[in-house]
Amino acid sequence: MATAFYSPPECRLHDMGAGHPECPQRLDAINDHLRATGLDVALDHRDAPLATPEQLARAHDALYVAEIRDALQALEHSGRSKAFDPDTSACPATWAAALRAAGAAVAATDAVLQGEAESAFCAVRPPGHHATRDQAMGFCFFNNVAVAARHALDVHGLQRVAIVDFDVHHGNGTEDIIAGDERVLMVSIFQHPLYPYSGAVPKGTNMVNLPIPPYTRGAEVREMIEAMWMPRLEAFKPQMVFISAGFDAHREDELGQLGLVEADYEWMTRRIKAVADRHAQGRIVSCLEGGYALGALARSVAAHLRVLASV
Numbered sequence: 001m002a003t004a005f006y007s008p009p010e011c012r013l014h015d016m017g018a019g020h021p022e023c024p025q026r027l028d029a030i031n032d033h034l035r036a037t038g039l040d041v042a043l044d045h046r047d048a049p050l051a052t053p054e055q056l057a058r059a060h061d062a063l064y065v066a067e068i069r070d071a072l073q074a075l076e077h078s079g080r081s082k083a084f085d086p087d088t089s090a091c092p093a094t095w096a097a098a099l100r101a102a103g104a105a106v107a108a109t110d111a112v113l114q115g116e117a118e119s120a121f122c123a124v125r126p127p128g129h130h131a132t133r134d135q136a137m138g139f140c141f142f143n144n145v146a147v148a149a150r151h152a153l154d155v156h157g158l159q160r161v162a163i164v165d166f167d168v169h170h171g172n173g174t175e176d177i178i179a180g181d182e183r184v185l186m187v188s189i190f191q192h193p194l195y196p197y198s199g200a201v202p203k204g205t206n207m208v209n210l211p212i213p214p215y216t217r218g219a220e221v222r223e224m225i226e227a228m229w230m231p232r233l234e235a236f237k238p239q240m241v242f243i244s245a246g247f248d249a250h251r252e253d254e255l256g257q258l259g260l261v262e263a264d265y266e267w268m269t270r271r272i273k274a275v276a277d278r279h280a281q282g283r284i285v286s287c288l289e290g291g292y293a294l295g296a297l298a299r300s301v302a303a304h305l306r307v308l309a310s311v
Contacts, residue, residue: 003309004117005043006104007031011125013093017081020089021255021292022125022139030123030288033298034305042311044117048104048124050096051147055106058150059143059177064134068141072098084136098126098141101287105148108285113156113240119276119284119308121245123301127289129171129244130196138169138196144287145244146177152240153183162187162238164229164272166265167246167289168256170199170209174244179204185236187229189221191249191256208232214257218264221249225271237279241272247291247300255292262296262303269307284308 012024034040056065072095075082083089101124108120128145130138145163152158163178165171165188175198178184185206192200192211199209210224247265249258276284286308291297 001116001118002042002044003305004108004111004120005045005123006048006108006120007123008048008097008100008104010093010096010100014097014126015091015093016089016139022127024125025294026291026297027123027125029294029298030301033302037302039302039305039311042309043305046107046111048100048107048122050099051102051106051142055147055151056102056142058154059133059146060131061134068098068136069095072141088136088139090141094126094141100124101126101128102142102144102147105144105285105287106151109148109152109156112283112285113152118282120286121305121308122285122287124288127246128287129165129167129174129246129289130169131173132176137173140173143173143177145242146174148285148287149178149184149242158239159183160185160236160238161240161242162233162236162275163242163244164188165190165244165246165289166249166268167244168249168253168258169195169246169290170211171244172196172198175199175203175207178206180206182206185232185238187232189225189249191258194256212258215259217259218261218267221258221260221264222267225268230271230275233275238275240280240283240285241276243272243284243286244289245286245301245304246289247297250291250293250296250300252293252296253291255290262299265300266303266307269304273307
């Protein structure tokens with residue numbers, strides 16, 4: 001089975017302003033590189049539906065979903081933009097982009113669990129892992145991976161899912177949503193201290209947080225993953241694996257100071273895939289989070305996808 005690939009055109013229209021690192025060109029860089037390398041022909045390109053309020057409310061407070069809907073629809077109608085915090089703003093196209101991003105994660109989950117694809121990658125924006133149950137922050141409005149994971153649990157009836165987050169920033173939103181939900185094991189790496197200045201003390205026993213000091217390189221990260229992630233993942237035996245795939249720990253990315261390269265992302269993906277192959281029938285849904293150095297982002301996504309698609 002091919003790896004399903006979701007990259008809704010609406011996600012490119014979300015724009016937080018000139019010079020913002022979380023820019024539409026991130027998706028252009030990924031898609032252009034996949035075409036240039038021929039990797040795109042190995043993927044099953046699929047359309048993404050709009051996420052529904054019910055799907056979003058599995059991870060977010062229903063009142064928050066309604067408030068974001070009202071705020072973003074007002075921008076859609078007025079043609080204006082609005083800042084939610086110093087880093088996070090919305091434009092008239094943000095509402096559709098946010099719904100497609102979360103909808104892609106849900107559709108990918110359905111496709112994998114229904115046997116239409118073994119794995120899936122969602123090249124979407126806005127990203128999601130900083131969005132908490134009731135707050136937009138860190139470029140994020142809805143937590144795409146958390147929405148998808150809860151969909152797998154609550155709709156498809158899975159009993160155990162894992163979330164792997166290798167963004168350079170701590171996935172505080174995901175932690176806020178799933179802390180204490182013993183159906184979910186979250187394992188993550190992130191630079192510390194760095195925005196959002198959290199994660200050193202986990203909020204629940206169902207997470208393995210690996211805060212990493214600046215300038216750490218791939219060999220040391222691999223050692224920590226082997227020692228801390230892998231035993232917990234093997235013991236947990238997830239029935240499906242979700243990935244918050246941030247590529248901003250790359251040494252070329254200026255939003256962090258870690259020293260990963262494409263080979264490290266390939267290695268991490270292989271270790272994650274090995275767990276999925278042993279315990280989850282290979283079922284993986286990966287969603288784009290960070291990654292702001294366009295060339296490094298495109299190459300790292302390709303390395304990630306080659307492993308997922310076994311090409």
